[in-house]
Amino acid sequence: MSETKRPRSIGDDIIDAVETATSKWTRQKKSEERHPGMIRYRTSRMTKEPRTTQKEAAWQIMEAAYMAASSNDSLPALARQIYYQARPKIMALTEDKELAYGYFSQTLLPDYIEEHDLDWNVVYDARGHFEEPHTNRNIGCGTIQVDNYLDKLTEPQIVKADFSGASVDVIGPQGGYSAVLFCEKEGFSPLFEAVNLANRHDLMIVSTKGVSVTAARKLIDSVCGANNLPLFVLHDFDVAGFMIFGTLRRDTRRYQFANTVEVIDLGLRLADIAGLEREPAAATRTSADILRTQLAENGATDAEIGILLNERVELNAMTSDALIEMIERKLKAYGLKKVIPDEELLTQAYREFHRSQLLREKFEEMQGEFEESTTEIEVPKNLQEKVRARLNKHPDLRWDDAIQIVLDKSQLHEVRAEKQKARQKSGDFTDGDGAA
């Protein structure tokens, strides 16, 4: 501006010099006025020393922590056990920054395992249960239990007749159940049992408390996906309920489905909540727009979203009979059928049961003759000591098992097998070695 009017003076040079020298500073200052949020970041960035993040620290020590917790990968390790191994080490590397268990177990540990493609035996606590129809196997929705269960799935096995008669052993969907029912709440189990829901429709019922754990999704993925069984989902009419429904039919950060599963919504949906008690939706800090998007992604219609933003209806608002009526109406509408195996298996089973019947008649005859001819049975001396000696040798047995072995050494194997079988019947799929 000035140079055309008058010759440059020393003053002009000084001004230029000052402006040049301070231009960067001015620029920064003005930028900071426009973006006050950046000030802290910039100062911290200029003054901070490079430090280790919790993630970096975790990456350094994770393997050692797992190996310690799992006794060199020979036993299953609970996420929490690994955490206790890892925590002091991570904190030492990060200026004692507190390490939250949730962050460790939900983010660091699974991310590490995924990134390194590891085959570690990491275990989370069971949450909820699943129960087969007819067999009454009731198993916890935990990592180990689900894995063991999936390992043992089998085709129906016909058990040949012996003293106890022929039977058919079934573990899993084949010959066992025709669909899986997922219920958001565990509390309905007594009701389902009272009306015999599972047995009458050959349903395996899975319930977790709230959002499904990954073990439950893995179970559903395998059982439904590999056998083409439908999954029915029962949930509240609320934001969480739709989320529960949504996470069972799409991939999330923590679990990706390997199979395609046909997921059927049993409600509650708009059509189901007429006349039911509504309560205000739980307060949330999430904006309505985000909720709307989420809900739509989880399958809610516009009309439903309109209600869900303000109100909710619990499954508990239904009377027991109305709930069962609704479930069965929808199962019927779907066309769910009882399990009936193919002709070949039916034939085999028929023959074996027939044989069993004949054997029983024979046995009863023999029993009559036997009772007449028996005399007093000799009992070995020092039976108590003998039992104690057997138990010392095989501490996993009970006293009556020991008597059988005293009577006949060759029984040991059978006794063991019986015990194992009994445990499986009762739904103990935790496997002998068990969690540490």
Place this chain on the structure above:
DNA sequence: TGGTCCGAAGTCATAAGGTG
């Protein structure tokens, strides 16, 4: 051409909300 700066987009770590 090569250094500096900006800010959108991405990552990390945590908080908070939900189930029973």
Place this chain on the structure above:
DNA sequence: CACCTTATGACTTCGGACCA
């Protein structure tokens, strides 16, 4: 308390604008 998820603030990265 366990677990799950999404939201969010703090920080980090990085492509491109800018400038000398």
